[in-house]
Amino acid sequence: MPGGLCLVKKDIRILVVDDFSTMRRIIKNLLRDLGFTNVEEADDGKTALPILKQGRIEFLITDWNMPGMTGIDLLKTVRADPELSHIPVLMVTAEAKREQIIAAAQAGVNGYVIKPFTAVVLKEKIEKIFERIT
Amino acid sequence: MSLDVDQEILEDFLVEAGEILELLSEQLVELEQRPEDRDLLNAIFRGFHTVKGGAGFLQLDAMVDCCHKAENLFDLLRNGELSVSANLMDVVLQALDSVNLMFEQVRSGQEPEPAPADLMQRLVVITEGGAEADEPEAATAPAPAPEPVAESSKPNPNTPNDEFDQLLGDLVSDNKETLASSEAGQRADDDLITEDEFDALLDELHGAGKGPGALDHPEKSAQVSSDEITDDEFEALLDDLQSKGQGAFAALGSADTAAKPEATKLESVAPPAKVAPTEPPKAVEPPVVSKSPTAEPSARGTMPAQQKAVQESNVRVDTALLDKIMNMVGELVLVRNRLVRLGGTREDEEMSKALGTLDMVTADLQTSVMKTRMQPVKKVFGRFPRLIRDLSRSLKKEIRLELRGEDTDLDKNLVEALADPLIHLVRNSVDHGIEAPDVREKNGKPREGSVLLSAEQEGDHILLIIRDDGAGMDPEKLRRLAVERGMLDTESAARLTDQECFNLIFHAGFSTKTEISDVSGRGVGMDVVKTKITQLNGTLAIDSILGQGTQIAIQVPLTLAIMPTLMVTLESQAFALPLVNVNEIYNIDLTKTNIVDGQQVIIVRDQALPLFHLKRWMVKGCEHEPLPDQGHVVIVSVGTTRVGFVVDQLVGQEEVVIKPLGSILHGTQGLSGATITGDGRIALIIDIPNLLKRYAS
Numbered sequence: 001m002p003g004g005l006c007l008v009k010k011d012i013r014i015l016v017v018d019d020f021s022t023m024r025r026i027i028k029n030l031l032r033d034l035g036f037t038n039v040e041e042a043d044d045g046k047t048a049l050p051i052l053k054q055g056r057i058e059f060l061i062t063d064w065n066m067p068g069m070t071g072i073d074l075l076k077t078v079r080a081d082p083e084l085s086h087i088p089v090l091m092v093t094a095e096a097k098r099e100q101i102i103a104a105a106q107a108g109v110n111g112y113v114i115k116p117f118t119a120v121v122l123k124e125k126i127e128k129i130f131e132r133i134t
Numbered sequence: 135m136s137l138d139v140d141q142e143i144l145e146d147f148l149v150e151a152g153e154i155l156e157l158l159s160e161q162l163v164e165l166e167q168r169p170e171d172r173d174l175l176n177a178i179f180r181g182f183h184t185v186k187g188g189a190g191f192l193q194l195d196a197m198v199d200c201c202h203k204a205e206n207l208f209d210l211l212r213n214g215e216l217s218v219s220a221n222l223m224d225v226v227l228q229a230l231d232s233v234n235l236m237f238e239q240v241r242s243g244q245e246p247e248p249a250p251a252d253l254m255q256r257l258v259v260i261t262e263g264g265a266e267a268d269e270p271e272a273a274t275a276p277a278p279a280p281e282p283v284a285e286s287s288k289p290n291p292n293t294p295n296d297e298f299d300q301l302l303g304d305l306v307s308d309n310k311e312t313l314a315s316s317e318a319g320q321r322a323d324d325d326l327i328t329e330d331e332f333d334a335l336l337d338e339l340h341g342a343g344k345g346p347g348a349l350d351h352p353e354k355s356a357q358v359s360s361d362e363i364t365d366d367e368f369e370a371l372l373d374d375l376q377s378k379g380q381g382a383f384a385a386l387g388s389a390d391t392a393a394k395p396e397a398t399k400l401e402s403v404a405p406p407a408k409v410a411p412t413e414p415p416k417a418v419e420p421p422v423v424s425k426s427p428t429a430e431p432s433a434r435g436t437m438p439a440q441q442k443a444v445q446e447s448n449v450r451v452d453t454a455l456l457d458k459i460m461n462m463v464g465e466l467v468l469v470r471n472r473l474v475r476l477g478g479t480r481e482d483e484e485m486s487k488a489l490g491t492l493d494m495v496t497a498d499l500q501t502s503v504m505k506t507r508m509q510p511v512k513k514v515f516g517r518f519p520r521l522i523r524d525l526s527r528s529l530k531k532e533i534r535l536e537l538r539g540e541d542t543d544l545d546k547n548l549v550e551a552l553a554d555p556l557i558h559l560v561r562n563s564v565d566h567g568i569e570a571p572d573v574r575e576k577n578g579k580p581r582e583g584s585v586l587l588s589a590e591q592e593g594d595h596i597l598l599i600i601r602d603d604g605a606g607m608d609p610e611k612l613r614r615l616a617v618e619r620g621m622l623d624t625e626s627a628a629r630l631t632d633q634e635c636f637n638l639i640f641h642a643g644f645s646t647k648t649e650i651s652d653v654s655g656r657g658v659g660m661d662v663v664k665t666k667i668t669q670l671n672g673t674l675a676i677d678s679i680l681g682q683g684t685q686i687a688i689q690v691p692l693t694l695a696i697m698p699t700l701m702v703t704l705e706s707q708a709f710a711l712p713l714v715n716v717n718e719i720y721n722i723d724l725t726k727t728n729i730v731d732g733q734q735v736i737i738v739r740d741q742a743l744p745l746f747h748l749k750r751w752m753v754k755g756c757e758h759e760p761l762p763d764q765g766h767v768v769i770v771s772v773g774t775t776r777v778g779f780v781v782d783q784l785v786g787q788e789e790v791v792i793k794p795l796g797s798i799l800h801g802t803q804g805l806s807g808a809t810i811t812g813d814g815r816i817a818l819i820i821d822i823p824n825l826l827k828r829y830a831s
Contacts, residue, residue, distance in 0.1 A: 020184045022147045026191050029143065065183055094187055098327035105335045112332060116190035 008130045010035045017048040017062040033119045045069025052084050064093045079108040088129050148241055151185045156516050163519035169218035179208035196248040197236045203257040204229045225256045330367025456507055460695050463503045464791030470496040471812035504693050508543035511589040514553045515540050525564045532571050532581050538588035544596050545693040551670055555663040559600045559686055567604030567684055594692055601685040607678040609635035634774050636676040640664035668823050671714055697792055701785035704749045708817035710790055715770040715822045724761045736778055748779040751829050772823045803828040
């Protein structure tokens with residue numbers, strides 16, 4: 001994996017979306033371990049959108065299963081919005097169900113990560129996404 | 135419990151997942167009423183799902199396993215492939231119980247024990263029974279722990295592996311096939327995608343590499359071996375999606391190249407049916423389209439990087455800290471009282487203005503701090519639907535529970551302290567109160583009994599009511615029993631009012647049921663309930679009509695830290711009587727007392743009340759102090775007992791902050807604590823029920 005995290009700026013602004021605040025905290029901590037400290041949170045797709053619309057978020061990590069607006073709907077909305085469609089999206093899911101992942105890929109996801117994961121795994125996922133888009 | 139998780143996160147998890155579990159317990163009972171409710175089923179599914187997700191990170195495998203199975207079951211339920219039955223609910227509730235049990239284990243620092251194997255087996259059987267086999271987990275489930283196993287026995291789905299990429303063709307067609315084949319109940323993880331597959335998929339979706347026509351054939355067989363997508367596959371997919379790794383997200387770095395035409399191929403990939411490379415862009419769902427070059431700078435420009443979007447509006451605070459703050463506010467209140475008293479004696483306008491403000495601010499502060507400790511009584515009430523459900527099933531009674539005023543707030547300590555007494559009283563209502571459906575019918579009542587649990591705030595206290603429409607209590611029977619048990623002689627039993635008879639059930643060793651049921655125990659309960667409520671400075675009133683039902687009313691103060699009292703003096707010593715017990719104050723002629731049964735009594739509104747000279751009990755050297763001719767009498771009540779206390783002086787009503795007694799006085803019967811009065815003196819707070827127990831019985 002050439003390049004590695006050096007491709008990714010540490011101050012990149014990340015939005016973590018999950019309805020379970022413990023999970024947000026876990027992800028935030030993992031990101032912090034990787035050096036990403038510029039992290040915001042939202043508890044579902046509906047609350048995430050206004051934050052995204054402010055135009056500062058550069059990377060979106062979202063859970064799949066949420067009340068209100070699910071991760072996949074959020075993804076679709078993001079991709080459909082010309083202002084937001086550039087934002088890379090990492091989907092957090094509970095299992096690697098083929099059907100789901102394909103649906104996510106088709107909706108424009110950049111990567112997925114299966115719970116539970118470690119900082120190392122998260123790092124790889126992020127690296128891979130940025131490797132691809134730079 | 136290690137991973138990348140620290141203790142703090144574990145604590146967070148315990149709190150947050152704990153709330154979800156509480157909610158689940160309510161929702162499950164609700165589900166029995168509305169088994170078809172899609173939203174409810176979804177919510178329950180999500181509840182288990184969320185707990186599982188969190189537990190996964192904390193490596194609580196046993197919990198993950200149990201939640202996972204429950205989640206699978208609810209996945210079928212919410213998709214209508216299974217329907218709710220009482221049997222199913224029993225199993226699910228038991229599963230929830232085991233998760234709760236594990237929760238307690240984790241909380242106390244132990245590794246959670248796996249749920250009983252037979253329970254897990256039953257969950258699996260039910261899930262399988264309903265699964266039309268297109269649910270992959272149904273097949274996996276018999277394995278002891280599908281989730282952890284999945285992780286240890288095969289490469290972690292998150293670990294990149296080098297399965298070959300470019301499997302998109304199978305992927306898309308295989309997707310369809312997988313569904314079909316797994317319908318035959320074939321392999322467990324058929325529906326799982328691997329990283330490589332995903333990569334390949336993304337490549338294909340975004341990419342120019344292959345025409346959609348090429349999609350279906352290649353390497354279908356290779357695919358069968360593993361249906362988990364691998365990193366490489368995923369890469370390949372991405373490549374295809376994004377012109378071989380170039381472009382779609384140029385916005386974040388390089389120039390944008392991922393052209394619309396490529397993107398539109400997404401559409402053609404999506405359905406398994408091959409479509410010729412469709413060029414006319416379908417606007418339905420603009421896929422990973424890159425951002426226009428101009429958008430980037432503008433986005434940058436618009437972010438002066440301030441203004442936190444959604445700020446966390448909640449902070450978790452250790453209750454010990456709240457207790458400490460409460461205590462300090464208490465001290466402040468005492469100083470305030472003292473200052474206000476001192477200021478009142480001086481004619482200084484400036485000073486009294488400042489004091490007025492201090493008074494107000496302190497009061498506000500006190501209320502706010504108290505509010506931080508408030509919790510809705512729902513915390514306790516939430517357990518009852520489940521309790522009633524289980525009891526009705528085990529006792530074969532039909533019971534409807536009504537909850538009112540669940541949002542009423544009261545002090546956290548009180549919420550916790552009230553849980554056990556309330557549970558006991560409700561059990562009692564169900565066990566002894568509500569009759570069997572047939573009996574009810576015979577008596578012209580609806581088969582379904584009703585239990586009402588309500589909470590409301592009344593001034594500075596909370597009123598809790600537990601009411602059932604059951605058989606009610608027979609005062610005659612209670613009198614007889616009291617005599618049989620040697621608690622009273624026949625004569626005094628006969629003198630008891632009906633009210634007093636009902637109160638007999640709160641005496642130790644009094645159980646109206648001759649047989650011991652495993653539901654409401656053996657008569658130790660009710661007196662424990664009474665003691666507990668009394669400890670909370672609360673009162674308990676019971677009323678019953680034979681054949682119509684019983685009502686128990688509990689009054690507790692809003693908070694335990696501050697108590698309104700009536701300040702009195704005895705030989706120039708200050709004493710505080712809890713206002714909750716005080717009924718009225720009299721100044722009466724004490725020469726007109728009578729002696730009944732060797733007890734001095736005074737007649738107040740045609741009622742004879744025992745009269746006690748408080749000084750004889752509380753002040754050293756006054757044991758035989760004669761009664762004055764004229765005196766202040768404070769009428770207090772404890773349960774149904776009303777007595778009069780003769781005191782020297784009435785000082786007035788004062789809110790006091792309760793301080794525990796020092797070690798020497800600690801445990802003195804009749805005293806519940808001490809406080810500092812407005813004039814700077816120490817006042818002992820009298821515990822009236824125990825005082826009477828100690829001296830007057």
